[in-house]
Amino acid sequence: MASKIRWSLPEGVDELLPPKALQVEKLRRKLIDLYVSSGYEFIIPPLLELSETLGGEAHDEFKEYAFTFKDELTGKDLSLRPDISEQASRIDAYRMESKGTVKLCYVGDVVKRKVSKVLRSRTTIQAGAEIFGDSSIDADAESINLMIESLQSLGIKDLTLSLGHAGLVSIVLAQFKDQGDLLIKDLESALSRKSVSDINSILTNEKDLENKNILIALSKLYGGKEIINEAREELSVLGEEVIECLDYLDKLISSLELGAEVKLHLDLGEIQGFRYHNGVVFSAYTKRAGYSLSKGGRYDGLRKLDNEPRPAVGFDLDLLAVASFTQIDI
16 A cells, blocks of 8 residues: 655644634634624735735835745736735725725735744734724724724633834834934834843943933833823923823723723833834733734824825734634534
């Protein structure tokens, strides 16, 4: 009898077998039903995109994550999507007829050239919901509330909601912009790890001392709602724009519909995986996971409509990561 052919999957690539495959499919259906019943229209964007238009205004960043290859049919470079939210922004800008508020939702496969820190995987199933054309604080609150409801509907308990503001982080990091993009990336990495030692080792010039201390202060500004008042004192030297970011977070917290079972956490130095966010950023955690189960934020201007930045806010979740913690029976 002939022996079976030896084979293996590429590194960072896995497949779903029974019974988990059915579990994930049921979770997918549940999320689609939730989003559609909440007023979001369902879309199925393509797995392939033209590399030259991938990511819109964040093209360079998305290019770092995307598998790209030459298309033999057209001779153009094509990319496998590393993210669906930016595809939703493209569909909103160029395929939807309305210039008013548009709400879109999706569930689909994404492929990344870089290995995920969550499941050590380069492939997963991403689910999410986005609001376009609405710059209000109500839209931010709706997106956060729906993210929490998504996880709770799948049986995830003991949730912690983490809030930050990408605009605030940008203001602090802008003090170092004259030193080049590489230094900014190193500082972002150190800030995301809350590593004071790394910040000190990166910023060794005496002229950076004042701004370095501000950055170190930002890395320590996490905790409960009282952190907002502490930040007003620590960061006030940067001007009124910082205070406006903090006031916005304060007002947003008051407008959220969080139950007693959801713990609130502020992390004013939070940096998302993609850097295209420019307003409030948020993520959800559970005690059983050492990483966020869902994340999102405001990303006005990723796409433009009639040369005007298009307001946008939304979130996504890694369905395979969430499936490891759900209590939904199959």
